[in-house]
Amino acid sequence: MHSQAFQEIVEFRRSNRLFDSNTPVPDEVIQRSLERAALSPNSSNMQLWEFHWIKSKDALAPMVPLCLNQNAARSAQHQVVFVTRQDLWKSRAAWNLQQVQNSIQGEPNNGQKAGLRYYGKLMPFLYTNDPLGIMHGVRWLLGWVMGAFKPFYRPGGKAEQRIVAHKSCALAAQTFMLSVAAEGFHTCPMEGLDRVRVRKFLGLPRGAEINMAIAVGLGTEAGVWGPRFRVPLEQVVRVH
Numbered sequence: 379m380h381s382q383a384f385q386e387i388v389e390f391r392r393s394n395r396l397f398d399s400n401t402p403v404p405d406e407v408i409q410r411s412l413e414r415a416a417l418s419p420n421s422s423n424m425q426l427w428e429f430h431w432i433k434s435k436d437a438l439a440p441m442v443p444l445c446l447n448q449n450a451a452r453s454a455q456h457q458v459v460f461v462t463r464q465d466l467w468k469s470r471a472a473w474n475l476q477q478v479q480n481s482i483q484g485e486p487n488n489g490q491k492a493g494l495r496y497y498g499k500l501m502p503f504l505y506t507n508d509p510l511g512i513m514h515g516v517r518w519l520l521g522w523v524m525g526a527f528k529p530f531y532r533p534g535g536k537a538e539q540r541i542v543a544h545k546s547c548a549l550a551a552q553t554f555m556l557s558v559a560a561e562g563f564h565t566c567p568m569e570g571l572d573r574v575r576v577r578k579f580l581g582l583p584r585g586a587e588i589n590m591a592i593a594v595g596l597g598t599e600a601g602v603w604g605p606r607f608r609v610p611l612e613q614v615v616r617v618h
Contacts, residue, residue: 391559392602393566397453397595403563405433408456408594411557418553420546422501424470427547427589429554430459430580444575445591449601450566454593459576460551462543464505465585471501504533511535540587547589555592564597 412429420427432438433456445451478493486494506513514535521532555565573588 387556387560391555392564392597392606394564394595394597394601395448395450395566395603396598396601397450397455397564397593398598399453399595401455401596403455403594403596407558407561407563408433408458411554411561412458414557415550415554418546418550420549421542422496423474424467424501424546426463426466426470426543427550428461428463428586429550430461432457432459440579441576441591444579445568445571445593448566448568448570448593450568450593451591454566454595456594457591458554458594459580459591460547460554460589461580461582462540462547462587462589463585464539464543464587465583467501467505467539471497471505474501505539507536507539544587544589551590551592558594563594564601566593566601567591568593 408431412431415429416425432441438451438454438457441457442448442451451457475494475497478490478497482490503513504517517533517535521530524530525532551567555567558565568591571588571591576588576591577586
């Protein structure tokens with residue numbers, strides 16, 4: 379592995395807030411970066427995400443006011459909106475279950491049996507919700523009882539499911555930004571946006587949530603707000 383090459387990519391990646399409007403970003407850069415983002419680690423391989431690639435001028439223009447007229451949105455050659463889709467858990471669990479079933483030739487081995495239980499029983503148990511919150515109560519009680527005797531995963535309700543989905547989606551967004559940096563271009567993750575209107579603009583269902591929008595372009599010197607500085611490492615790293 380080339381540690382120095384990765385170091386250079388990490389140092390090159392900056393949140394650039396003003397892109398060169400005369401320099402296009404080839405579609406191939408975004409396509410490769412999205413393919414790499416899809417390889418990101420995510421909880422139980424459920425992939426409860428969508429990546430909405432906005433590349434036409436007709437689609438980019440309406441996104442500018444929805445991103446509160448940020449310069450990064452104004453000058454972006456592309457935008458990618460990262461969306462969580464915890465509402466798709468049934469279809470994603472079924473897809474994973476099918477992958478396990480497709481791998482079975484004859485009698486399933488122990489790993490395949492575990493996969494069948496995992497996606498056929500455990501995922502429905504962890505993700506099923508009901509209007510009265512009964513399943514949440516059952517999961518909480520199970521975690522409390524089992525956790526009293528040994529280390530145990532403490533499953534929660536919709537709030538916990540949202541956190542899990544957003545963590546996974548953010549990992550994909552970071553992979554995407556590092557990939558764009560490796561291609562020699564720049565990004566700016568934008569949280570300052572109207573999530574309700576962006577969701578409506580993208581035609582997303584009620585269960586979908588905006589994780590972040592990322593503007594892409596060739597950064598300019600004016601787009602970088604000074605040198606990068608971070609809290610001293612000794613204040614954030616704890617060695618046990």
